[in-house]
Structures are given as structure tokens and as C-alpha cells.
Amino acid sequence: MTRYLKQNAVCVINCSWDVKELEQQLPAKMRRDLAEKKAKLFIIDATKIAVKAGLGKRINMIMQTVFFKLSAVMPYEEAVEMLKKSIKKMYGKKGDKVVKMNIDGVDASIAGIVECEVPAAWASLAVDTEASDAKTSTVAYAKGPRMFPEVQNASQFAAQVQKPCNNLDGNSLPVSAFVPGGRVPCGTSQYEKRGIAIQVPKVGMDKCTQCNKCSLICPHAAVRPFLMTSQELGKAPASFKEGSRSAIGGGVLDNYQYRIQVSPWDCTGCELCVRICPADALTLGPAEKAIQEEEANWNFAVALPDRGDEIDKTTVKGSQFQKPYLEFSGACEGCGETPHVKLMTQLFGDRLVIANAT
Structure with missing residues (x-):
């Protein structure tokens, strides 16, 4: 991200870190670029401001305000006045409440900007270009130089x-x-493994009814049910074992243990699984914590044998034990189209022909 900065540029990072955490979180390559180019560095927790204003995860107006404040492309007061007029025009049909929330977000934006010192010593940082590979991202919860997980094979x-x-x-x-x-x-x-979610669902297996509706509705196939034998479960990570229960439904399911597993790196945080769960078994939590707890569990789960051919796939529950051929797409969070195509691949497998997938 910083390789394209010009000399004396302004760099703004939307993140949840404070000034003390920033040096620990930014990769060496990024810090060196900032120092070499004598850039001014600012941080803002736009998501926190948006949530407080009632906007949820929508940060567009907040970041637009920050742009006008720091870029000096036009007088700031004039820019904000025009921005508020555009808000009333765009969101007026949605009611005064929505308009007010967006304007409140704009008004709170500037107070949230924090300027950070860029030490001259950063310009002398040693960088392993092969290891870092310019691994900078918009993932506000990523840790240290390991911004994205390296996928085996x-x-x-x-x-x-x-x-x-x-x-x-x-x-x-x-x-x-x-x-x-x-x-x-x-x-x-x-x-x-884009890691774009701010919050990721966590499953309370004691509440789970094993209906698999959360998997059915997930647009990105990031929430899935898994079946495993007792012997396989014995090789699982400790938290995976703790979150597994005896499969219910009779028949072949009696032979297996069951678990709903979330892929924290592939989830987009759309919340659809949380809303559809009839037992309120899913709750949202910080993505950073989810990655620490669930990454190893997901890697273990996807390595388990596929048991879809043992289950009747003509039911909602049974269909979700079939491996989807459409997974982790680039669709928007909460997409209403991808669940249908994903389900088609689960029902018809490699016999399905898609003539147009634009």
C-alpha cells in the first residue's frame, strides 16, 4: 500500500490500534516506506465511530470526511457542507433518522483522527522482501509480519x-x-484468505439444534457442518473437541460426532447465520480472537473425509454435508445470489453445468 506514496504524502489508516500499538502492528516494509517518503501518518477507528452513530459497519461518509480534512483539495468547511447536502439527497427517502445518523458520523469524524509520529529510525529498518512480500492489508486485526496465513500446498x-x-x-x-x-x-x-470481517460468528454448540441452516444461508461457504468419527476427533485440536457433539438425526448420523465450524479468514461478517439460527446459537465476536481460536480448527475440519455421499442431500440438513463447488467467492457480504448457486453445486456436484457465471 505504501509503495505508491509520493514524497511528503499523507497516509491514513483505518484501524482499531492506538498509537502505542501501531509500531508493533505495521510491517517493517510499510514503516520504512513511510519514513523514507517523509509521510504524515494518521489513524482513525472509523468502524467504532460508525457503530456509535448507528451506521453499523458503513464507514464511507466518515472516511470521505477524513479525506476532505487532510487532503486540502478544497476548503474543508465548504466540503463538509456539500457532503451533508449530498447525504440529504442520497438518503432522504430513507427517513430523517438515517440522514441524521450519517451527519452525526460526519461530525464525529474529525475528532477521531490521530496523528502518529513517523520516527526517522524507521527509514533504516531491515526488510526481508521475500518474507514480507509487501504484506500490507486493510485487515485491521492482523498481527505482526504475518498479515495473511500461508496456505499449505x-x-x-x-x-x-x-x-x-x-x-x-x-x-x-x-x-x-x-x-x-x-x-x-x-x-x-x-x-x-482475505480476512475482511471485523466480527466473526462463534457457535455455542450446547444450543445448536444441528439444523444446518447457518451453513445453507452463508453466501461464502465459510460456515459448515462437519462429521467425524470418535477416532478422528481424538486427533483434533482441544477447542475443536470441546465444541463437538454427538450427531443427531438417527441412521448413519449415529456413527459420528458433529460440529459447526467457521472459517475466520473467509467469513465476511454479514451476520446472516446469526439471524437465521432458530436457537440463537451463534454470536458475533472480534475477528482477531476468532482467528486465534478457530484457524487451526478450520484447517483440521477441511482435512476430514468428505461424508456427503452417506447423507440424503435432498433435505436442508443433508444438503449441507455436501462439499460446495462454489466457496469463498468475491461476492459482497450477505449476497443473496451465491447461496443459490452454492446450493446447486451441493445438490448436483460435478454434473452441474453453469453456462454463464458473470
């Missing part, structure tokens, strides 16, 4: 094409890096 395409493109290095790729004809292999979304 990544395909050649993911390593040589997908990763550089995601790091905004696509222009540096030679033609020889691509498959002739421009074909892209399937299943590469599993390697992205």
Missing part, C-alpha cells in the same frame, strides 16, 4: 499468479506465467 497458479496480483504486483508478471489461452484453474479462492 498452494497450487502453482495461486503462488505464481494469484498472489502477486492480490499484492498489486500483476504488472510485473511475464506472459509466460499464465496458462495459454488465459484459462484460470478452478478452486483458487481457497488460497486467498
Whole structure:
């Protein structure tokens, strides 16, 4: 992100860190860029401001206000007046309450801006370019230099094409890096691990009725039920074992243990699973904590044998034990289309032909 900064630029980071945490959280490459380019650095917790104003996760007006304040592209007072007029025009049909929430967000924005010192010593930081790989992101909860998890057994395409493109290095790729004809292999979304959610659902298995509705409605296939034998469960991480229960429903299910598992890196935080759960078994918690607790559990779960062929897939519950062929898409959080396509892949598997997937 900082490689494109010009000299004496202004850099604003939306994050939940305070000034003391910032040095620990920013990668060395990013800190060195800021110092070398003599950039001014500001932080703001726009999400916190948005929540307080009643806007939920919507930070667009808050960050727009920050832009006008720090960029000096036009007089700030004039810009804010125009911004508030545009709010009334855009959201007026939604009622005075929505208009007021957005204006309150604008008014609270400037007080939330914190300027951070950029020590000159940062310009001398040693950077392992291969290890850091410019790993900067908008993931406000990522820790240290490990901004994204390295996926084991990544395909050649993911390593040589997908990763550089995601790091905004696509222009540096030679033609020889691509498959002739421009074909892209399937299943590469599993390697992205975008980590864009601020809050991630946690399942209270004591409340869970094992209906699998949370999995059905998840647009990104980031919430799934898993079946495992007692022997397999014995090899699981401790928290995975604690969150597993005997499968209910009779028949072949009597042979297995059951668990709903969330992928914290693939969840987008849309909350649909929380809303649809008939037993209120899902609650939202900080994504940072979820990654620490659930990343290893997800990796264990997806390595379990696929037992979809043992279950009747013509029911809501049974369909969700089938592996989805559409997973971790780039669709917006809460997308209403991807659950339908995902379900089609679960019902028809590799017999399904999609003529147009734009």
C-alpha cells in the first residue's frame, strides 16, 4: 500500500490500534516506506465511530470526511457542507433518522483522527522482501509480519499468479506465467484468505439444534457442518473437541460426532447465520480472537473425509454435508445470489453445468 506514496504524502489508516500499538502492528516494509517518503501518518477507528452513530459497519461518509480534512483539495468547511447536502439527497427517502445518523458520523469524524509520529529510525529498518512480500492489508486485526496465513500446498497458479496480483504486483508478471489461452484453474479462492470481517460468528454448540441452516444461508461457504468419527476427533485440536457433539438425526448420523465450524479468514461478517439460527446459537465476536481460536480448527475440519455421499442431500440438513463447488467467492457480504448457486453445486456436484457465471 505504501509503495505508491509520493514524497511528503499523507497516509491514513483505518484501524482499531492506538498509537502505542501501531509500531508493533505495521510491517517493517510499510514503516520504512513511510519514513523514507517523509509521510504524515494518521489513524482513525472509523468502524467504532460508525457503530456509535448507528451506521453499523458503513464507514464511507466518515472516511470521505477524513479525506476532505487532510487532503486540502478544497476548503474543508465548504466540503463538509456539500457532503451533508449530498447525504440529504442520497438518503432522504430513507427517513430523517438515517440522514441524521450519517451527519452525526460526519461530525464525529474529525475528532477521531490521530496523528502518529513517523520516527526517522524507521527509514533504516531491515526488510526481508521475500518474507514480507509487501504484506500490507486493510485487515485491521492482523498481527505482526504475518498479515495473511500461508496456505499449505498452494497450487502453482495461486503462488505464481494469484498472489502477486492480490499484492498489486500483476504488472510485473511475464506472459509466460499464465496458462495459454488465459484459462484460470478452478478452486483458487481457497488460497486467498482475505480476512475482511471485523466480527466473526462463534457457535455455542450446547444450543445448536444441528439444523444446518447457518451453513445453507452463508453466501461464502465459510460456515459448515462437519462429521467425524470418535477416532478422528481424538486427533483434533482441544477447542475443536470441546465444541463437538454427538450427531443427531438417527441412521448413519449415529456413527459420528458433529460440529459447526467457521472459517475466520473467509467469513465476511454479514451476520446472516446469526439471524437465521432458530436457537440463537451463534454470536458475533472480534475477528482477531476468532482467528486465534478457530484457524487451526478450520484447517483440521477441511482435512476430514468428505461424508456427503452417506447423507440424503435432498433435505436442508443433508444438503449441507455436501462439499460446495462454489466457496469463498468475491461476492459482497450477505449476497443473496451465491447461496443459490452454492446450493446447486451441493445438490448436483460435478454434473452441474453453469453456462454463464458473470
